[in-house]
Amino acid sequence: MDHASQSEVTAVHVDPIDPIDPAAWDELQQLLGSEADSVLRELIDLYLEDAMRLVSSIVLAQQHKDRYTMIMAVHALRSPSASLGALRLASLGRQVEDGLRFDPQHWPHLLVDQMLIEVERVCLSLRYRRPGAL
């Protein structure tokens, strides 16, 4: 971990609330109608596949303080997260992206860490929600 302040490190915590917004998820299911199961399987598989790749990019960008790579990876993660109802993750992504764009003197360690934890939670939740999952 890079040099984040002590207060930032201690502030990182895991939220017990479901990372997928129930209302957004219901809306998505309604939109997909009779094909919801097959399309949701397809979308969740796409998400998990992309999320693994993007998390790798985010971790590397964090290590090398690579601002451009971080912005692009976070942006690419943010939009599909919002589409699948991961609104808290999308919001964290937006904060990271805005911080990097508009505050070039500061690197948002804490927010990035929070975001990585939230990605894990979202992936877990989506695996659980994937139609056909045990």
Add this chain to the structure above:
Amino acid sequence: MTFPDQTSSLQSAFEPATILLVDDDRIHSRLLEIRLKTQGYRILSVDSGERALEQARLFPPTVILCDWVMDDMDGLDVCRAFKADSNLEAGHFILLTTRSRMEDRVTGLDCGADDFLSKPVDPDELLARVRSGIRLYQANERLKVLAEELQKQKQRLDKELAEAASYVKSLLPGEIRGPVTVDSRFVPVHELGGDSYDYFWFDEDHFVIYLADASGHGLAAALPSISVHNQLRSRSLPVDLRDPAQVLTALNAAFQMDQHQGRYLTMWYGVFQLASRTLRFASAGHPPALLCPGDSSLPMHWLRGQGTALGLFDDATFSSDEVAVALGSFLLVYSDGIYEVLKPAGLIGSLPEFMNLVEGNRTLLHGEGGLDGLLCQISASAVGAEFMDDYSVIKATLC
């Protein structure tokens, strides 16, 4: 990537609108595709700007929904590329953006974007914006078709006017020599003007010369002039063509402006009698002709008539005047377009200026190339002057 069912690149009115989705977010793109497909649109989906251009060249889209932030070509680059391509520019380009700042929207508009949609996209707003884009696209396409049709009609009309102008020119007499030598110029500013003139031997002793100028331009102006020409040339006018006043009176009766779309004609008509060496003339609101003796010690005469333009008043009267013609004199008849030129600073040339110019070039006019010399002088007298109207000029040397 989703391919369309048909391979034709042409969109007919009966085909569904083609929507091109450009987004490297596969999930968002798939959701948009599902939403739009329910409306019966044909959906093409690609994940980069480069692929979007390739796909659009094969199947020009009606609406493009393009993400702003993408690797390599971003949405602005894609938008610029579409708007720079004449085959693709008609597509309604909607930028998908999470950016809401006014500066970002201005940047997007400056790149040619037609609309914006905020991500994540609201389903109802998506469909409404797409419908609006399709309506605009179709309206633009209809305008294009109309513009093309108008262009074709204009070309057809121009061709017909050119043919009519060629016909009018073919009616005008050429140079003649003998006891009366005549040189003339007819210069239409537009394809078809309202000037016509003629000169011919009525019999062995009488030489008829006239110039008519119908108001306006185009076919409506040319027709009265052609009609006058044909009536005089065919000698079908039931009057003695050796009597200028009778001729103008008859033409005035035949060409009342309320029967000719408000057109009227000015006309100068003269008859030179060789035996008596006299010139009888009458004018219907036309600028005065010039009679200039060969002997420079003799004065020049501006031959003004008293009549009003033909077609204005059905009870108008015309009278003939008569002047003696010295040996070697020349007669100059012209239309007002020769002096009503637009000069720099917006001034318009006047008849008195023209008369001064002609009087100052008396010697030049007497020469063999006098007519061209006069026209050169007119051009030189006002550098940058622009002829606004058709003009005709006849020089008849009465030996």
